[in-house]
Amino acid sequence: MKLSEKRVLKKKEQIILSAIKIMNRKGYNGATMEEIAAELLMTKGALYYYFKNKEDLIFQCHELVLTNAIEELQVHLEEPVSYETRLRNMIKTHIAYAIKEKETFNMILKPDETFSSEQLKPILLKRQEYAHQFDTVIKEGMKANEFTITELKIARMILLGSMNWIQQWYQPDGKFNVEELQNVYADYLLKVVK
Amino acid sequence: MKLSEKRVLKKKEQIILSAIKIMNRKGYNGATMEEIAAELLMTKGALYYYFKNKEDLIFQCHELVLTNAIEELQVHLEEPVSYETRLRNMIKTHIAYAIKEKETFNMILKPDETFSSEQLKPILLKRQEYAHQFDTVIKEGMKANEFTITELKIARMILLGSMNWIQQWYQPDGKFNVEELQNVYADYLLKVVK
DNA sequence: TTAAAATTTGAACCTTGTTTAAAAAGTGAT
DNA sequence: ATCACTTTTTAAACAAGGTTCAAATTTTAA
Numbered sequence: 001m002k003l004s005e006k007r008v009l010k011k012k013e014q015i016i017l018s019a020i021k022i023m024n025r026k027g028y029n030g031a032t033m034e035e036i037a038a039e040l041l042m043t044k045g046a047l048y049y050y051f052k053n054k055e056d057l058i059f060q061c062h063e064l065v066l067t068n069a070i071e072e073l074q075v076h077l078e079e080p081v082s083y084e085t086r087l088r089n090m091i092k093t094h095i096a097y098a099i100k101e102k103e104t105f106n107m108i109l110k111p112d113e114t115f116s117s118e119q120l121k122p123i124l125l126k127r128q129e130y131a132h133q134f135d136t137v138i139k140e141g142m143k144a145n146e147f148t149i150t151e152l153k154i155a156r157m158i159l160l161g162s163m164n165w166i167q168q169w170y171q172p173d174g175k176f177n178v179e180e181l182q183n184v185y186a187d188y189l190l191k192v193v194k
Numbered sequence: 195m196k197l198s199e200k201r202v203l204k205k206k207e208q209i210i211l212s213a214i215k216i217m218n219r220k221g222y223n224g225a226t227m228e229e230i231a232a233e234l235l236m237t238k239g240a241l242y243y244y245f246k247n248k249e250d251l252i253f254q255c256h257e258l259v260l261t262n263a264i265e266e267l268q269v270h271l272e273e274p275v276s277y278e279t280r281l282r283n284m285i286k287t288h289i290a291y292a293i294k295e296k297e298t299f300n301m302i303l304k305p306d307e308t309f310s311s312e313q314l315k316p317i318l319l320k321r322q323e324y325a326h327q328f329d330t331v332i333k334e335g336m337k338a339n340e341f342t343i344t345e346l347k348i349a350r351m352i353l354l355g356s357m358n359w360i361q362q363w364y365q366p367d368g369k370f371n372v373e374e375l376q377n378v379y380a381d382y383l384l385k386v387v388k
Numbered sequence: 389t390t391a392a393a394a395t396t397t398g399a400a401c402c403t404t405g406t407t408t409a410a411a412a413a414g415t416g417a418t
Numbered sequence: 419a420t421c422a423c424t425t426t427t428t429a430a431a432c433a434a435g436g437t438t439c440a441a442a443t444t445t446t447a448a
Contacts, residue, residue: 008394029223032435044436046396054436154370154378161359162352169351176348184348191385202425226404238405240427248405 012050012060014040020061024101028058059123065101066126072097073133083141084190090137091189092182094163099170099178131156138193147193159189206244206254208234214255218296222252253317259295260320266291267327277335278384284331285383286376288357293372296361325350332387341387353383 018039022031033044033054051057076089134156141147149155163185170181212233216225227238227248245251270283328350335341343349357379364375 011395033437034435043397045398045438048437049395149382151378151382154375155382157359157363158356158379158382161362162356164359165351165355168355181348184345185352188343188345188349188352188386191388192382194385205426227406228404237428239407239429242406243426 008050013064015047015050015057016061016064019057020065020101023058023061059120062123063126066123066130069094069097069101070126070130070133073130077133077136083137083144083146084194087134087137087141087193088186088190090134091159091163091186094160095166095182095185096178098164098166131160134159141193149193155193158192162189202244207258209241209244209251210255210258213251214259214295217252217255253314256317257320260317260324263288263291263295264320264324264327267324271327271330277331277338277340278388281328281331281335281387282380282384284328285353285357285380288354289360289376289379290372292358292360293364325354328353335387343387349387352386356383 015036019031019036022035022039025031026035033047036057037044037047047057051060072093073090076086076093079086079089135152138147138149138152138155142149166181166185176184209230213225213230216229216233219225220229227241230251231238231241241251245254266287267284270280270287273280273283329346332341332343332346332349336343360375360379370378
């Protein structure tokens with residue numbers, strides 16, 4: 001890889017990080033191309049040298065965050081503990097991540113509307129990859145007779161959906177701190193698969 | 195109430211219904227004031243005679259849908275069946291509603307960002323009212339020893355969150371039809387509170 | 389040093405929400 | 419039916435923010 005390509009990649013990443021930062025603060029619509037650029041002392045026009053458009057930029061934010069999340073989950077998949085404990089740890093990790101990366105992690109993607117299928121496909125794949133890790137533990141846990149579930153996909157959707165929803169109501173200064181949330185959610189969600 | 199006031203109310207409702215219709219098809223950003231107006235053979239400017247701005251209109255869509263949903267739920271609260279069955283029916287109703295009213299029912303409200311707290315308060319109250327109905331069955335079911343839950347709020351959040359998430363992935367032509375979805379979700383979610 | 393390539397700029401454009409003055413339509417009293 | 423008054427609608431203009439593009443600037447490599 002040439003030096004120039006490396007520089008482009010680095011710049012892209014800076015822009016993505018800037019976008020993530022601002023989006024987590026102001027949401028998708030609140031984060032203007034101008035502000036994202038200003039953060040890096042650029043003008044908004046320059047962003048279009050690196051990204052096709054705002055959608056593209058946001059997608060790549062999504063992808064970066066998802067990629068990191070997948071890596072974080074991976075670890076738990078191979079821990080030498082019961083499947084119940086593995087799933088519990090994955091639940092905790094997911095909750096921590098969903099709260100930390102409020103906007104980006106859980107951005108709402110609507111295939112039909114805003115986004116082109118070109119942009120969408122890799123993201124959906126990454127999402128599947130992420131979700132698949134949950135499927136894996138659940139399946140293995142079933143083989144080991146720790147879990148009993150007939151509709152794997154729905155069970156997983158219930159787990160992820162309920163956790164993602166936390167963003168809708170969680171306030172850092174509310175009744176529960178993150179740790180309590182993680183534990184109670186893990187307790188209750190494990191009841192679903194057991 | 196004067197005739198003119200009645201006419202205004204009727205027109206407001208027409209606009210709200212038009213907005214709901216278009217939003218459910220194209221999402222929040224996809225529904226332009228122009229298209230909402232065109233549906234009723236008006237120009238977008240006229241909408242501002244009835245609503246302060248787009249936010250206001252959307253909020254009122256939200257409120258209408260929520261009000262109807264609350265009424266539909268209410269019925270199940272008083273059915274002369276076990277609490278488990280009541281909750282099961284409420285779950286089914288919620289899922290049907292969440293799918294039918296995709297965009298509107300579950301519109302994401304972000305207090306800090308786009309919306310003024312004036313507009314937000316009544317919606318949050320309505321939401322609480324809706325959620326409270328779930329709390330009620332769960333509490334009553336606990337008194338009757340049908341359910342065992344210590345963190346009521348979190349249990350309810352898990353129920354509603356997992357159901358609302360269905361919108362993120364549900365396709366009318368997918369593997370599951372609505373009825374199957376309702377039954378499997380009910381089965382699994384009841385495990386949470388039991 | 390210089391020509392080509394890469395990057396950035398700033399201005400212009402487009403779409404969409406919002407405002408507003410004026411036009412049109414409706415209403416009620418005479 | 420007419421006139422004054424109110425309600426409703428329009429069309430045009432504006433503002434904000436995403437997007438494009440030709441030109442200017444900067445970087446790169448020989």
